[in-house]
Amino acid sequence: MPRVLMLKDEDPRARVETIDDDRLPERAVTVDIDYSDLNYKDALAVTGKGKIVREYPFVPGIDFAGTVRDSESDQYAPDDKVILTGWGVGERYWGGFAERMRVDADWLVPCPETLSTREAMLFGTAGLSAMLCVERLEEAGLARGTAVLVTGATGGVGSWAVQMLAHYGYEVHAVTGKPDQERWLRSLGAAExxxxxxxxxxxxLLDxxxxAGAIDTVGDTTLANVLAQMEPHGRVAAVGLAGGSALPASVMxxxxxxxxxLGVESARVPLPRRRDVWQRIAELPRAMRDNMHHEAIGLEMIAERAEAMINGDIHGRLLIDPSLD
Known part of the structure; x- marks a missing residue:
């Protein structure tokens, strides 16, 4: 019987429970979850500070990676290593804060052979989104060697974006409200x-x-200021709203x-593109995975660390290992 983090519309909101397998959703593929991760959207769901979850009881967690236990789909077989991100999992459908979950086969992607399930969740939706941003900028013609700004740089998407951009030869400028993390950001590749x-x-109106380019994870006034400071024919990939969903900008x-x-979303990227992006992630130097600051916790610690993330007290990545106490 798997342990899960169950959300209920009562106090306490989040609690770890052991449930029967027959309470899992009736879907095609059953996965034993090796790792999940905590994203900002997860933190909003767990704390109830965002309108992410609307039906209870509910198991949150927008990401997971693990091993197929059983499959009614010919797309996957037992012992296959798989990754799940997006598709409304952890929002409308039970998610990855569990030891086991059943999901649709079309929501999964094979884990690249050179990437462990732990490493996959070190990237997670954050790494996937960061790489999609890089690709959007590349497809829009952003020349390597040019200056690229990254807002929210100590967060999951931002910190991966800093590393990826630096790896591909861009001059990275990182924006953060955590001056004590400047040395770490520079170690990731930030020039300024x-x-x-x-x-x-x-x-x-214009500044x-x-x-030449930017990846914005914040939105609102921050994004408006970034747009006003772009060079002629600059490109901005917008991927987050940690600072708000408004855009008080001009057309200037x-x-x-x-x-x-350039808008970027990762939840519904078609499978062929998703597989290609994960393969590109797997080909990044292993040193980049080693450089990423991370903390590993069990299910019992999720609620506490979700509050810390909302309060801005987390940097880097937060791995969830359901086998930990």
Whole structure:
């Protein structure tokens, strides 16, 4: 019988429970979960500070990686290593904060042979999103060697984006509200580190042109300031809203400098593209995985660390090992 983190619309909201297998969803593939991870969306779901979960009881967790236990689909067989990110799992469908889960075969992707399930969750949705951002900028014609800004740089997406961009030869400028993490960001490849207060004031219609590209994980005023400071024909990949969902910007960067705002989402990327992106992630130097700051916790610690993430007290990645006490 698997242990799960169960959310209920009562106090306490989150508790670890042991349930019968017949309470798992009736779906095609049963996976023994090796690792999951804690993302900002998960933290909103667990704490109830975001309208992520609407039906209870509910098992959250938008990511997991593990081993197929049983399959009614010819796409997967027992002992296959698989990854799940997105598709509404952990939002509308029971997710990865569990020792075992049943999911649709189409939601899964094979784990690349050169990537362990632990390493897959070191990347998770954050790493997948970061690589999708890099690819969007590349597809839009951003030249390597140019200056690229990354906001929310100590978060999961941001810290992976810093490493990936640096690896591919861009000059990375990282934005953070955690000055004590400057040394770590530089170790990831940031050439410059900027305080986030530089991007929190009321945006100008246009500001001094500073960057050829950007990956924004914050949204709201920060994104508006970034857009105003892009070079002519600059490209901005928008992937997050940690600072809010509004965009108090003008059209001036678009019509006077030809700036492009590129939306990036990872939840419903088609399987062929998803497989290709995970393979590209697996081909990144192993040293990048070693450089990523991370903490490993069990199911019992998720609620506490979710509060810390909402409060901005987490940097890097948070792995969840359901085998830990």
């Amino acid at each position: 580190v900027h305080d986030r207060t530089e991007f929190e004031g009321e945006p100008r 001094k042109a500073r960057w 960067p678009f019509i006077l400098r030809g700036v492009s705002l």
